[in-house]
Amino acid sequence: MIRTHTHLPAWTAVQPTGGAPVERAAIDSRYTWNLEMIFPDAAAWEDSFAVIEGDLPGLASRQGSLADGPAVLLETIEAIHTTQRELEKVMVYASLKSDEDTRIAENLERKGRAGTLAVAFNEAVSWFESELLEVSPDMLDDFIDREPRLELYRHFFDNIQRERAHTLPVEQEALLASAGLMARGAAQVFSAWDNADLKLGAITDEDGKTVTLTKARYYKFIKSPNRRVRQEAFEAFLDGYGALSNTLAANMDANVKNHVFFADARRHESTLTASLHPDAVPPEVYHALLDAVASNRATIHRYTELKRRVLGLDSLREYDLAVPLFPDGEFKFTYDEACPVLLEAFAPLGDEYVQTVKRGLDEGWVDVHENAGKRGGGYSNGVYDTPPYILLNWADQLGDTFTLAHELGHSMHSWLTVHNQPYVYGDYPIFTAEVASTFNELLLMDHLLKRSDDPRRKLYMLDYHLSQINNTVFRQAMFAEFELRMHEMGEQGRTLTAPTLNELYEGLLKDSWGPGVEFDPDRSPRTWMRVPHFYYNYYVYQYSTAYSAAVALSRRVLQGGEQEREQYMDILRSGCSRYSVATVMLGGVDLTTPQPMQDVFSLFGSLIDQVEDLLPQ
Numbered sequence: 001m002i003r004t005h006t007h008l009p010a011w012t013a014v015q016p017t018g019g020a021p022v023e024r025a026a027i028d029s030r031y032t033w034n035l036e037m038i039f040p041d042a043a044a045w046e047d048s049f050a051v052i053e054g055d056l057p058g059l060a061s062r063q064g065s066l067a068d069g070p071a072v073l074l075e076t077i078e079a080i081h082t083t084q085r086e087l088e089k090v091m092v093y094a095s096l097k098s099d100e101d102t103r104i105a106e107n108l109e110r111k112g113r114a115g116t117l118a119v120a121f122n123e124a125v126s127w128f129e130s131e132l133l134e135v136s137p138d139m140l141d142d143f144i145d146r147e148p149r150l151e152l153y154r155h156f157f158d159n160i161q162r163e164r165a166h167t168l169p170v171e172q173e174a175l176l177a178s179a180g181l182m183a184r185g186a187a188q189v190f191s192a193w194d195n196a197d198l199k200l201g202a203i204t205d206e207d208g209k210t211v212t213l214t215k216a217r218y219y220k221f222i223k224s225p226n227r228r229v230r231q232e233a234f235e236a237f238l239d240g241y242g243a244l245s246n247t248l249a250a251n252m253d254a255n256v257k258n259h260v261f262f263a264d265a266r267r268h269e270s271t272l273t274a275s276l277h278p279d280a281v282p283p284e285v286y287h288a289l290l291d292a293v294a295s296n297r298a299t300i301h302r303y304t305e306l307k308r309r310v311l312g313l314d315s316l317r318e319y320d321l322a323v324p325l326f327p328d329g330e331f332k333f334t335y336d337e338a339c340p341v342l343l344e345a346f347a348p349l350g351d352e353y354v355q356t357v358k359r360g361l362d363e364g365w366v367d368v369h370e371n372a373g374k375r376g377g378g379y380s381n382g383v384y385d386t387p388p389y390i391l392l393n394w395a396d397q398l399g400d401t402f403t404l405a406h407e408l409g410h411s412m413h414s415w416l417t418v419h420n421q422p423y424v425y426g427d428y429p430i431f432t433a434e435v436a437s438t439f440n441e442l443l444l445m446d447h448l449l450k451r452s453d454d455p456r457r458k459l460y461m462l463d464y465h466l467s468q469i470n471n472t473v474f475r476q477a478m479f480a481e482f483e484l485r486m487h488e489m490g491e492q493g494r495t496l497t498a499p500t501l502n503e504l505y506e507g508l509l510k511d512s513w514g515p516g517v518e519f520d521p522d523r524s525p526r527t528w529m530r531v532p533h534f535y536y537n538y539y540v541y542q543y544s545t546a547y548s549a550a551v552a553l554s555r556r557v558l559q560g561g562e563q564e565r566e567q568y569m570d571i572l573r574s575g576c577s578r579y580s581v582a583t584v585m586l587g588g589v590d591l592t593t594p595q596p597m598q599d600v601f602s603l604f605g606s607l608i609d610q611v612e613d614l615l616p617q
Contacts, residue, residue: 024371034364055083060124070147088383101373166266186255187535200240203232234319238523249498256490271487275538280579284592292597293477301514329460338401345447366390380410384426388414409440420573431580434546442554480541548596552589
C-alpha cells in the first residue's frame with residue numbers, strides 16, 4: 001500500500017551547470033527532502049524494523065480465527081493494519097534514502113532488508129483474504145450488526161468478496177500461483193532483449209558524424225529539424241525490431257495465450273473483463289473510449305494536415321509526426337521561478353489547496369536537483385503516515401515544470417486522501433491517480449497560455465499541448481484497440497504471427513492518422529513490436545481515460561464555480577473508499593459514456609483553431 005505525495009522548497013541552491021553532477025553534500029539543504037519527518041535517524045528505523053519482525057509470528061498465528069466472531073475479526077484487521085502502516089514507513093524511508101545516492105552500500109542494504117521484511121509480512125498474512133472469502137456474506141452482515149465498528153470496513157469486505165466468483169478451490173489456487181511464475185516469461189524475454197540485446201546500428205547525425213543509435217537517442221533524433229536524420233533514425237530503429245519479427249510475434253502469441261488461460265481459469269467472460277475486474281471498471285469504459293476515437297478521427301486528420309502545412313512538406317511521413325512545429329518559441333523556468341507560477345496556476349482549486357502545496361514546498365517534501373549517484377527521472381512517493389515526497393532532477397527545461405505540476409497532483413491527491421480517509425481507504429488505484437496528476441498539468445497549460453502575450457511562445461505551448469494530447473490520448477487509444485483486437489484473436493484460438501499482427505497494426509495506423517500521412521509499408525507495421533506495455537495486459541487504455549477525465553473535470557472547474565471545485569476535491573478526498581468509475585462520477589464525469597472523450601476532441605479542435613489564428617495568413 002505504498003502511496004504517492006508532494007513537495008517544493010524555495011530560495012537558491014547549488015545547481016549543476018554542466019560536466020559531472022555535483023556531490024549531494026554540495027546542494028543546499030533547502031533543495032533536498034527532509035526524511036527526518038519519517039525517522040529522525042537510522043537507529044529509529046532499526047527500532048521500527050525490529051518491532052515489525054516481532055509482530056509477524058502473532059499475525060500468522062491468527063489464521064483460522066476470522067469466523068470466531070466480530071470482535072476477533074476487528075482485532076485481526078486492526079493488528080494487520082497497524083503492522084502494515086509501520087512497514088510502509090520502513091519501506092518508503094529505505095527507498096527514498098537509497099535513491100538519494102545509489103552508490104552508498106548502506107542505503108542499498110537497508111532497501112534490500114526492507115524488501116525482505118515485506119515478503120515476510122506478506123507470508124505472515126497471506127491467509128487473510130482467502131479465509132475471509134470463506135466467511136459468508138450473511139455472516140459478515142451479522143458481524144457488522146453486532147459490532148458497529150466493522151461498518152467502516154463494508155466496502156473493504158465487498159472488494160474482497162467480489163473475488164468469490166473467480167476464486168478456485170485451494171488446490172487449484174496453488175496450481176495457478178505456481179503457473180504465475182511461468183506466466184511472466186514472455187514479458188521477461190521481451191524486456192531482456194529490448195533492454196540488453198537489441199542492436200540498432202548507426203546513423204549520421206545533424207553534424208555529419210556517425211553515431212550508434214540507442215533508444216534514448218532515437219527519441220531525440222525523431223524530433224530533429226533535419227528530415228534526413230529523422231528518416232535514418234526511424235528506419236534503423238524499426239529495422240532493429242524487424243530483424244526478430246517472427247520471434248517477437250511468437251513471444252506476443254505466448255503472452256496473449258497466457259492472458260487467455262488465466263481469464264478462462266478464473267471464469268471471466270473475456271481477457272478484457274478479467275483485466276478490468278481488479279479495479280471494478282466496467283467494459284463500457286473501454287468501448288466508450290474506442291467508439292469516441294473512431295467517430296472523431298477527422299479531428300486527428302486535421303492535426304496531421306496542420307503539421308504538414310507548418311513543416312512545409314508535400315507529404316507527411318510517419319517520421320515527421322513527432323517533430324516540434326514552433327521551436328523558436330521555446331522557453332523555460334528555473335525551479336525558483338516555477339514554484340510561484342505553479343501556485344498561481346493552482347488557484348482555481350482554492351486557497352487551502354494552494355497553501356498546502358506551498359507548505360510542502362517550504363517544509364522539505366521535494367528533492368530538486370541532480371547529484372552524483374541520484375536516481376534519475378521523477379516521482380511522487382509517500383505512505384499514509386509520511387509526507388508525500390517528490391523526487392526531481394531539475395534541468396531548467398519547460399518539461400521540468402510540467403513534471404513538477406504532475407507530481408504535485410499525485411502528492412496532493414495523497415495528502416487529501418490521507419486527511420479525509422481512514423487507513424483502510426487511504427490509497428487509490430492508477431485509474432484515478434493519473435486523473436489528479438494530468439489535471440494539474442492542464443491547469444498549468446491553461447495558466448501559461450492566458451498569461452502569455454508573445455505569439456511565438458503561445459504557438460510553442462499550443463504545439464506542446466497538441467502533441468501531449470496526441471501521444472497520451474489518441475496514440476494510446478490506438479494501442480488499446482490493437483490490444484483488444486489482438487486478444488480477441490487469441491480468444492478465438494488463432495495463432496498470432498508477424499504478418500497477422502503487422503496487418504492489424506497497419507490498418508489501425510492508417511485509420512488513426514488518415515490519408516494525409518504516408519507510411520513505410522515495410523517498417524511502419526512493425527511498431528507494435530517495440531511497445532512494452534502490450535505485455536502489461538490492457539494497461540494503456542488508462543492513459544486515455546485518465547486524460548479524458550482530467551480534461552472534462554478541469555473544464556468544469558475552470559468554467560464553473562465553488563460547486564464544481566468541491567466536486568473535484570471530493571474525488572481527491574475519496575481514496576479507495578469507492579470503485580474508480582464511481583469516484584470519477586463524483587465530479588460529474590461518466591466514463592462509461594463517450595462524452596469525456598468528446599470533451600478531449602473539443603479541446604483538441606480549439607487548440608488547432610488557436611494555432612491557425614496565430615499563423616501568418
